[in-house]
Amino acid sequence: MGRHSCCYKQKLRKGLWSPEEDEKLLRHITKYGHGCWSSVPKQTGLQRCGKSCRLRWINYLRPDLKRGTFSQQEENLIIELHEVLGNRWSQIAAQLPGRTDNEIKNLWNSCIKKKLRQRGIDPNTHKPLSEIENGEEKVPTNMNNSEKAWGGSNERTENSKPRVEVPEPKPHLLAADPRPLEGSSSSKIISTNDSTITPTKEFFLDRFVTSHESSTTTCRPSNLVGYSPLQQLNYGTNARLSVNPTPALWFNQNCRPFEMNSEYHTNSISTAHPSMSSSIPPVPVGFKCSLNLPSDSPSTGSFRNNRVQYLEAGTSSNSSSCNSGSNSSIELQSNNSFENSVFSWGLADCSTQIHSQEGEPEDIKWSEYLQTPFLLPATIQNQTPQSIYSDIKSETHFTTDGSIPWHQSQASDMYFQRLAAGFGQI
């Protein structure tokens, strides 16, 4: 046992990720899957340890992240789950599609805890504070053992952290059990381990064309912890990238991810895109699809940039000033081949504002990014913007100004049908 060997090596970068690093990592994983995380840095040339790459992928680059403010329902669900599961953030996150354990942990520590206390509820035990104060605070029944061992606080030192068995959580809340919480806000829980679940239209729409509402929130509620609708990506000290959460996404149909390793044909989908693949039957993903998002020409001040986008394709937001007048389009294609399962994700453009300071070599010149073809899916790298755009227009057409013209329902139906057809569900 011990620390990751690469952590001992020097010259490894730490701190915030630059767009260039993100791009490298994303390109690599979309193309090959991550396989062994420890080998990712070598394969990508990143000066990061595998652990850091994994974390960046899971918490940030993964295409199925929901982003946006936590809804009240989500908060309630977190509280419910925490009551049962304790600080097992990963298990809690498993019940909240598109949310990461880190996100939830942050939300809990920064906001929910406080709220509960304000309501007179002890966040550790979920019991009234008065009850705790009345002397039974010693070992609350509901506190898991590790918390008991440490008095229910986080005031323990890292080096003395014990691994103590916690009480068995209610079975229906475990990730492996797809049963929803009866009569609770968690009725929509989708088991991430249940490979027999049949995806429904609602599932796809909810999962992949998700949370229009949350992404269009126009301000950060002062009483809620969550993301600013104008997500800000910190790229080192030299650049701050303000990213409009306007969702955009494409699937790259031409590249053949996972071919480095044959096992990737189906399994790597699971590893690279856990929440998605874990919720669908492990059939080969034989359809080709792509969602291409052309952008306006970059302009000064506010310009568009290729970057990671998430599976909120087709939703839009008018919360940012940097996306006005831009169009996003989606193209989906399908074929009937179930060979050569290909399924990759890529970058799409979106509105960005970057305030960069000059200086360090790692600084990214975003104007260069905009002209750099590697950020584009292989399918469109060799096309002119015009041809891409016209291709896309013929399919579906979304705008980012808050409206979804062009027969949205037809578009979403088509989207679902093609997606589901690809999974062999229709």
Add this chain to the structure above:
DNA sequence: AATTAGATCAACCGCAAAATT
């Protein structure tokens, strides 16, 4: 306008389990 305090969040750390050799 400047300062300060609190809030937020990305990323690091160390540990332990799981997997591999």
Add this chain to the structure above:
DNA sequence: GAATTTTGCGGTTGATCTAAT
């Protein structure tokens, strides 16, 4: 079965943002 490597988890930290003074 032991040693080593890799992965995953939860706790914590520090940079940055925002609101209040």
